[in-house]
Amino acid sequence: VNADTGAPTIFDKIIAKEIPSAIVYEDDKVLAFKDINPQAPVHVLVIPKFRDGLTELGKAEPRHEEILGQLLYAARIVAEKEGIVDGFRVVINSGASACQSVYHFHLHVIGGRQMKWPPG
Numbered sequence: 730v731n732a733d734t735g736a737p738t739i740f741d742k743i744i745a746k747e748i749p750s751a752i753v754y755e756d757d758k759v760l761a762f763k764d765i766n767p768q769a770p771v772h773v774l775v776i777p778k779f780r781d782g783l784t785e786l787g788k789a790e791p792r793h794e795e796i797l798g799q800l801l802y803a804a805r806i807v808a809e810k811e812g813i814v815d816g817f818r819v820v821i822n823s824g825a826s827a828c829q830s831v832y833h834f835h836l837h838v839i840g841g842r843q844m845k846w847p848p849g
């Protein structure tokens with residue numbers, strides 16, 4: 730495993746279950762839990778349990794390809810579990826200008842209401 734030189738984030742404590750979260754899906758590599766500040770009736774975050782340097786999509790490297798695919802497929806499992814598989818949005822904020830606030834890679838799975846396009 731490569732060293733992860735990034736600072737710890739709140740998601741480390743959520744993964745360690747040191748702070749509680751409403752878990753929707755979990756396997757050995759992926760954790761999905763409800764966003765504390767939901768932007769829609771369904772708003773779930775999907776994260777890798779091992780960050781391995783993947784702080785933001787813009788810093789992804791070839792070794793992250795497999796986990797990126799697993800996270801995207803987990804988003805589909807979350808959508809099914811949450812009853813929104815017929816219509817949902819997956820969002821990745823990468824970097825400050827995209828409003829990323831937690832530097833541990835995550836997908837937002839959002840649904841349960843009519844979405845607008847383009848996003849703000």
Ligand code: 5GP
Binds near residue numbers: 739763767828
């Ligand atoms: P970003 O802005 O980085 O794309 O998204 C980070 C998300 O993490 C935000 O939607 C924010 O509400 C959520 N978040 C931050 N801290 C916590 C927390 O302690 N628990 C949960 N469940 N979500 C959090």
